[in-house]
Amino acid sequence: MNQGTVEAHRQLENPIRNFTVLLSPTPRGARIAHLLAAEQLRTWEVPLEKATQVVAELAANAATHGRVPGRDFRVTLYIVADTLRIEVSDTRGDRLPRLAPGGLEAESGRGLVLVDALADRWGVAEGPYPRKTVWAELRV
Template structure:
């Protein structure tokens, strides 16, 4: 039997659910590819991609560096639901949970989660079936209010 599937619900762009999930090698090349694939998907969905691309790059680099187990891959998953983008990176090192630290002034690395914390609205770590973990970040896609105005009116009103 041949069936066609479609998204259910309203057809407003802000109510659509968009999703991509891809398995990538736990290498520097896999981390770079994660960013390129994410930016390409977000562009095709007509979603802002600059901040998200940086968050994906940092999470994927962490998965390839700190979550690497030889012969095992990491998974990049993107969801756009309404006005929220959720980025998930799952690796096979559940025993190594990420730790947010103030970066050392002279260190050449160690700023990835610091950047994710600054760029994302929310982020965290979810334990998965052993030995996996998922590091996730959410970014609001709602337009920021115009500068100089507030929802209560202009200053001096």
């Protein structure tokens, strides 16, 4: 087999899988994001625990800090080779997340600390205005 045939065969064995959903920026929308992501990852036979926790934290942040009435947030999951990428986009590009561990008595502020601990990499992509996307990658 030539190199092109080998590469095409490898791509057929490891197709790019993706899933996207728009949800209302509410606590209910964040819970639905978690449930839908868990079901999709289950069908892809991907380990759930870390990935669904990351989705839950990023969706909760979008519903809480990225909320703009009348504007949905988007959850996208895709797998390329052995990497699951989770993206949560909202329309509060003016409010970029930052990793700031809360004190033991803080009522919030631990979501990104959890994402940082669970994900292999994570970050924020700005734009186009007013949008931002918080993403995380996990090896599967």
